[in-house]
Amino acid sequence: MLTLTLSNEDNVAVARTALAKDVLLPEHRGLACRSDVPQFHKVAIKSIAKGQPVIKYRQVIGVALTDIAAGEHVHDHNCGMTDERIAPATKAKTAELPPDIETSFEGYLRADGEVGTRNYVGIITTVNCSASVAKAIEQYYSQAEVAGRYPNVDGVIAITHGSGCGMNKGEGYELLMRVCAGMSQHPNFGGVMLIGLGCEVLQLSALLDALPDDVRKRSNTLVIQEQGGTRATIEAGIEKMAVLCEVSNTLSRTPQPVSKLRVGLQCGGSDALSGITANPALGRAMDILTSLGGTAILSETPELYGAEQMLRARAASDEVADKLNDRLAWWREYAGKNGAQLDNNPSPGNKAGGLTTILEKSLGAQAKGGTSTMTDVVAYAQLIRKSGLVIMDSPGYDPVSVTGQMASGANLICFTTGRGSVYGSRPAPSIKLATNTPMYEKMTLDMDYNCGEIFDGEISLEDAAVEIYRTIVRVASGEKTKSELHGIGALEFLPWPVGAVL
Amino acid sequence: MLTLTLSNEDNVAVARTALAKDVLLPEHRGLACRSDVPQFHKVAIKSIAKGQPVIKYRQVIGVALTDIAAGEHVHDHNCGMTDERIAPATKAKTAELPPDIETSFEGYLRADGEVGTRNYVGIITTVNCSASVAKAIEQYYSQAEVAGRYPNVDGVIAITHGSGCGMNKGEGYELLMRVCAGMSQHPNFGGVMLIGLGCEVLQLSALLDALPDDVRKRSNTLVIQEQGGTRATIEAGIEKMAVLCEVSNTLSRTPQPVSKLRVGLQCGGSDALSGITANPALGRAMDILTSLGGTAILSETPELYGAEQMLRARAASDEVADKLNDRLAWWREYAGKNGAQLDNNPSPGNKAGGLTTILEKSLGAQAKGGTSTMTDVVAYAQLIRKSGLVIMDSPGYDPVSVTGQMASGANLICFTTGRGSVYGSRPAPSIKLATNTPMYEKMTLDMDYNCGEIFDGEISLEDAAVEIYRTIVRVASGEKTKSELHGIGALEFLPWPVGAVL
Numbered sequence A, B: 001m002l003t004l005t006l007s008n009e010d011n012v013a014v015a016r017t018a019l020a021k022d023v024l025l026p027e028h029r030g031l032a033c034r035s036d037v038p039q040f041h042k043v044a045i046k047s048i049a050k051g052q053p054v055i056k057y058r059q060v061i062g063v064a065l066t067d068i069a070a071g072e073h074v075h076d077h078n079c080g081m082t083d084e085r086i087a088p089a090t091k092a093k094t095a096e097l098p099p100d101i102e103t104s105f106e107g108y109l110r111a112d113g114e115v116g117t118r119n120y121v122g123i124i125t126t127v128n129c130s131a132s133v134a135k136a137i138e139q140y141y142s143q144a145e146v147a148g149r150y151p152n153v154d155g156v157i158a159i160t161h162g163s164g165c166g167m168n169k170g171e172g173y174e175l176l177m178r179v180c181a182g183m184s185q186h187p188n189f190g191g192v193m194l195i196g197l198g199c200e201v202l203q204l205s206a207l208l209d210a211l212p213d214d215v216r217k218r219s220n221t222l223v224i225q226e227q228g229g230t231r232a233t234i235e236a237g238i239e240k241m242a243v244l245c246e247v248s249n250t251l252s253r254t255p256q257p258v259s260k261l262r263v264g265l266q267c268g269g270s271d272a273l274s275g276i277t278a279n280p281a282l283g284r285a286m287d288i289l290t291s292l293g294g295t296a297i298l299s300e301t302p303e304l305y306g307a308e309q310m311l312r313a314r315a316a317s318d319e320v321a322d323k324l325n326d327r328l329a330w331w332r333e334y335a336g337k338n339g340a341q342l343d344n345n346p347s348p349g350n351k352a353g354g355l356t357t358i359l360e361k362s363l364g365a366q367a368k369g370g371t372s373t374m375t376d377v378v379a380y381a382q383l384i385r386k387s388g389l390v391i392m393d394s395p396g397y398d399p400v401s402v403t404g405q406m407a408s409g410a411n412l413i414c415f416t417t418g419r420g421s422v423y424g425s426r427p428a429p430s431i432k433l434a435t436n437t438p439m440y441e442k443m444t445l446d447m448d449y450n451c452g453e454i455f456d457g458e459i460s461l462e463d464a465a466v467e468i469y470r471t472i473v474r475v476a477s478g479e480k481t482k483s484e485l486h487g488i489g490a491l492e493f494l495p496w497p498v499g500a501v502l
């Protein structure tokens, strides 16, 4: 078959290969293409009158801007945004577990009951001004001879960012404080050192106040202006760090239930296959995880716009559904006052990949969350303490979104990509799932799993989901991801910059 | 004398040392302190009735919130914001040049007539997604054996940032494009490589379109998704970089007029001495530089609030004065819609250092610009092509402001600090000027010059200005700054994040 049709109510189909004008589509009673259709783009399989909805996934993905004849390429030249929605028939489902599925992984049990998938020592910075000092301490401990003293430690890593001063104490300050507090107690850290400059807006003492007692007690702190500058702080940091590394080096992996996994879900560089292959397969893997008591974190709020009805229909309560509404309302205001539009979120790469509207992107994006009950909705970087499918509010932009997910407690990230992202995160490792085989074959060294084989007919979606779940368990137990092998993640830690920079 | 009085119209004086309650001030006819006054904080030397202006530098720095008796500590408990201003008596002045002042430095003359103070090779990234690849190429070329092949090259440096996608094409996009375009043609780069991912909003092809022909022609470009991923791009980048390094290695310093210097002015971690020692001394050094045809860049627009009348009075034309008004109006809107206040800009460190209001901070801050004619007002990261004193709009936040100054063409930064900043920038080196001796003595290894000696009575402001000017000439000619010796600057490159992150 030259095309893939996702439901019998759809009036567009997806081109499996590039279709030239006049090519006949036998699966659609010999319909002839009226224009060239690039691979993975949409072709109309019924005529759609101007103003009528364009239907894919049994949902509205846009409205015809002109009369569209059957056989025409459907994209942003003839398909635009609409407010029309179709209420979903599906409610929350409980997944049936595959036989012999793993229910535990090898993790680091922390004092507070949280479990790490890695055993790093972290250096948390309250402000950009302490970033270079933190980095210098990281570099000292990255030397082979020094790192070799602590074989059970995955590394000393500086968590640096670009903010912490030049700001008022408003929404942006609170957000950054949550990020710093969340990272300071991240389960993938065996210990943390906190470093400030001294005169910044986000004061180290305020961060300490925001931490639980046990974390505060086991944290080392340094203030550059008190130490007497760059060199003195680096020297003091190197000395104090040895104790944190020694303690962390005594820890080892033990069997832990998968209910201790919190998986941050992400897509980046989406294409038209994201919603057909990688996202639904990842969603099914999340159904397995949440059935076993684990947590799936769906974020990228602007990419839920147009799919919110799917999530609200399976909220644990009206309160949870209302929280989602509140966040979407916040986003409309945030976008509006910044002169931005939520409905033209698809990036140039998304569009080239065949995604026409944010509705189409969103319907594909929400599939990552699976079909279980939406148990909670939390703010960016807010600690997640409920299991099941939780929404953590964030932009769609990958590094900013994953940073919030890690600060909220994600100890693993699953990242689907169509155009070929080379993203990586730390301290939580990031598994990259390719949506299509051509990209996978071109960028194999960056991809952890090829979901394109679902589209190729080489594996069922169900079997791919089990493969993804098993990859999660292996990576959580210590297997390195491609991005970890490349050493990516230091420059990708990016707290969401909200509010005025002064 | 226990206090310093800046003009005979002032009703407050600055405490030279911490003053205990009941201490007598002989220089004010035996006035007794009515409360403890911390060092560098203000003491009332006349009684100030509630609602009356508090005067320092012959200007309004605030309004009395209560009746203030002579001898009382004046700070944010009894002094608040006001809209009152005193029109300045001073117009633009042309500086008298000190005898035997240097009129040239040793710099790198580029093909376009611009002159570098350093000879780096740059790697410009269009998006965060290409940051790690750029860093890996930098790291390869940082190895002693590789760097050793290019003794005339100061290093290969990756210019990475956190944006480039997850955004609409609005104000924030245009700003980031200016930053990328400005850095691509920075005179401190002998050559540049441009690296993108492929699917991002800020496309490499659009950046190339924004560059002058000669820069575009001598730039190498790489797109990760075209190359086939992380490893392939790093390998291709390492190979292509050799050519850039070889070409840059053929260049050497030659005598160049100081008119080719563009100095970005900055304060960070200001205290009450900033406006008394380092800033006016730096301003006098800028008067020398601009008299010789060089350029001084004053920025930190929120810290001009309250001192705008001083600048408008010496604008080259009404158009230039209007441009400043326009930027201040933009700032009021930006702060307002983000729920921020321009008038509480002083950070905790500023306040601890004795700065009470933004007016007081601003009056001290604008002194960095000297007393010459304000020749132009440009947007953040907009290329500066006029000489003299130019305002480049930016936040006060150091790394964000300096990033814009460098993108606008600053080939050197002068940074005054009271609390003790450990800031550094690259590719433009950053000279740090301490405002007070206690901080200088504590953080000597981070400070390039101690302006505290002006306050101590060990050097005149005039002589300190000449010392600063000579330090600028030496550093422009290759002498390393303290922050360069510490290797600071990679994590401090921060384009201003304006607009919604989507």
Ligand SMILES: [Ca+2]
Pocket: A266, A267, A268, A300, A396, A397, A398, A401
């Ligand atoms: Ca994303």
Ligand SMILES: [Ca+2]
Pocket: A437, A453, A456, A458
């Ligand atoms: Ca295959």
Ligand SMILES: [Ca+2]
Pocket: B147, B150, B151, B152, B153, B154, B155
């Ligand atoms: Ca060299």
Ligand SMILES: [Ca+2]
Pocket: B266, B267, B268, B300, B396, B397, B398, B401
């Ligand atoms: Ca500043």
Ligand SMILES: [Ca+2]
Pocket: B437, B453, B456, B458
């Ligand atoms: Ca001295």
